[in-house]
Amino acid sequence: MKVTVDAVVFGYTEDELKVLLIGRKFQPFKGMLAFPGGYVLENERARETVTRELKEETNVEVDYLEQLYTFTKVDRDPRGRIITIAYYALVNPSKFNLIADTDASDAQWVSVKEALKGTLAFDHKSILEYALVRLRNKIKYEPIGFDLLSDKFTFNQLHNLYETVLGKTLDRTNFQKKFLKFGILVPTKEKADIVTAGKKPKLFYFDKKKYEKMKKSGFLFDI
Amino acid sequence: MKVTVDAVVFGYTEDELKVLLIGRKFQPFKGMLAFPGGYVLENERARETVTRELKEETNVEVDYLEQLYTFTKVDRDPRGRIITIAYYALVNPSKFNLIADTDASDAQWVSVKEALKGTLAFDHKSILEYALVRLRNKIKYEPIGFDLLSDKFTFNQLHNLYETVLGKTLDRTNFQKKFLKFGILVPTKEKADIVTAGKKPKLFYFDKKKYEKMKKSGFLFDI
DNA sequence: CCAAAAGTGTTACAAGTACACCCATGA
DNA sequence: TCATGGGTGTACTTGTAACACTTTTGG
Numbered sequence: 025m026k027v028t029v030d031a032v033v034f035g036y037t038e039d040e041l042k043v044l045l046i047g048r049k050f051q052p053f054k055g056m057l058a059f060p061g062g063y064v065l066e067n068e069r070a071r072e073t074v075t076r077e078l079k080e081e082t083n084v085e086v087d088y089l090e091q092l093y094t095f096t097k098v099d100r101d102p103r104g105r106i107i108t109i110a111y112y113a114l115v116n117p118s119k120f121n122l123i124a125d126t127d128a129s130d131a132q133w134v135s136v137k138e139a140l141k142g143t144l145a146f147d148h149k150s151i152l153e154y155a156l157v158r159l160r161n162k163i164k165y166e167p168i169g170f171d172l173l174s175d176k177f178t179f180n181q182l183h184n185l186y187e188t189v190l191g192k193t194l195d196r197t198n199f200q201k202k203f204l205k206f207g208i209l210v211p212t213k214e215k216a217d218i219v220t221a222g223k224k225p226k227l228f229y230f231d232k233k234k235y236e237k238m239k240k241s242g243f244l245f246d247i
Numbered sequence: 248m249k250v251t252v253d254a255v256v257f258g259y260t261e262d263e264l265k266v267l268l269i270g271r272k273f274q275p276f277k278g279m280l281a282f283p284g285g286y287v288l289e290n291e292r293a294r295e296t297v298t299r300e301l302k303e304e305t306n307v308e309v310d311y312l313e314q315l316y317t318f319t320k321v322d323r324d325p326r327g328r329i330i331t332i333a334y335y336a337l338v339n340p341s342k343f344n345l346i347a348d349t350d351a352s353d354a355q356w357v358s359v360k361e362a363l364k365g366t367l368a369f370d371h372k373s374i375l376e377y378a379l380v381r382l383r384n385k386i387k388y389e390p391i392g393f394d395l396l397s398d399k400f401t402f403n404q405l406h407n408l409y410e411t412v413l414g415k416t417l418d419r420t421n422f423q424k425k426f427l428k429f430g431i432l433v434p435t436k437e438k439a440d441i442v443t444a445g446k447k448p449k450l451f452y453f454d455k456k457k458y459e460k461m462k463k464s465g466f467l468f469d470i
Numbered sequence: 471c472c473a474a475a476a477g478t479g480t481t482a483c484a485a486g487t488a489c490a491c492c493c494a495t496g497a
Numbered sequence: 498t499c500a501t502g503g504g505t506g507t508a509c510t511t512g513t514a515a516c517a518c519t520t521t522t523g524g
Contacts, residue, residue, distance in 0.1 A: 025249065069321055094293065098291065223474090223475055223521040402503080420488090420505080445496085446501090481517100488510095489506105490506085490508100495500105
């Protein structure tokens with residue numbers, strides 16, 4: 025039996041949730057869009073395969089990486105019996121230049137909405153749906169949204185991100201108060217350098233170390 | 248690369264959380280305690296392997312079964328490169344007579360506390376720890392505790408179960424009110440046939456169909 | 471000056487918590 | 498009849514949701 029990994033890498037740009045897809049250079053599913061991934065080698069663990077393949081195929085190094093699910097349907101790969109361990113990851117797309125290589129003819133950020141409308145190679149559409157559900161659940165109980173944003177961000181950006189991922193509106197002022205009460209966001213003295221019709225918003229950053237400490241002493245993040 | 252499955256089957260008896268373990272009949276780890284499990288065959292998916300091996304090795308058929316995590320550490324099995332897809336399951340132990348067979352010299356319900364103190368074959372101790380964390384989280388957000396109890400149960404039994412699994416005390420009266428308000432527990436006219444120092448408690452059952460409907464229309468179980 | 475976005479405050483209601491208290495049972 | 502566990506009620510605290518209001522900015 026052969027074992028592969030697949031990486032569902034989420035990014036957030038232009039107020040939209042994106043996913044990193046490559047064009048397949050070889051058969052099967054040549055020319056179609058698919059997740060970066062590949063065979064788990066004899067002397068590496070699955071997580072290592074994911075980071076290696078991501079670097080090789082797209083030049084991306086992810087901030088947040090978590091195992092998603094292992095897909096074992098018997099006929100999921102036309103090459104034979106191949107199971108895949110799917111991972112999902114979060115990254116700020118502006119950090120990297122996508123460079124396609126090895127098995128990939130190109131690498132691009134595709135809107136999740138569009139990706140779900142079209143066709144993907146293998147069972148990758150099911151995997152994407154599964155990953156999206158996981159992301160939506162996880163972002164409510166763990167402060168992982170920051171891995172999709174720049175180090176410093178405005179409340180408006182965070183708010184938009186949450187509304188986009190969760191697919192529903194959240195009261196702006198209550199969202200802000202809730203986050204501030206947690207005490208894991210640090211205000212800076214800087215104001216965002218963006219064109220706006222109104223007041224210049226403050227920039228915040230996420231105090232990850234403080235959050236880890238609080239979590240250890242029983243604090244539960246919950247948006 | 249070879250692929251196995253391992254099943255962490257939880258049960259609840261004598262006010263204690265138990266796990267189903269077998270004695271290993273063959274090398275490696277001959278004579279030690281381990282989870283039921285075995286190789287994924289070429290023409291079956293992992294979930295099928297789990298139910299098949301559980302039936303073969305212990306005569307147990309589980310009510311609730313969910314994939315837990317795939318463990319891929321390179322040296323986790325002395326026989327070579329073998330990754331394992333771990334599942335966890337919930338069952339009411341009183342429903343089955345344990346019958347050990349094939350690879351198992353015996354099958355028994357072991358207190359989770361004891362199992363974590365002792366030594367298990369392979370990396371099964373890590374897997375058990377991982378499964379326990381998952382169970383504790385899951386039982387808060389999904390009404391899966393009922394799969395550990397008989398079809399009809401008293402509030403005291405449910406309350407004890409939750410306190411045992413979560414490892415903390417929960418106010419008896421508030422626990423009851425919260426559950427009743429959900430509307431997923433149906434009171435029967437029967438009273439439990441148990442010796443008690445006080446009042447005879449009513450028996451309830453869990454209305455799974457109603458819960459599924461409510462869940463579809465947006466209801467979130469949360470204890 | 472005014473529209474738009476950021477930031478702050480207020481109020482009404484729902485939910486959670488901590489108990490007190492009564493009831494039924496069997497030793 | 499009394500200790501024990503089951504069952505119910507209530508006051509208090511906390512959290513949530515909705516929205517009004519003020520401030521700052523650029524055109």
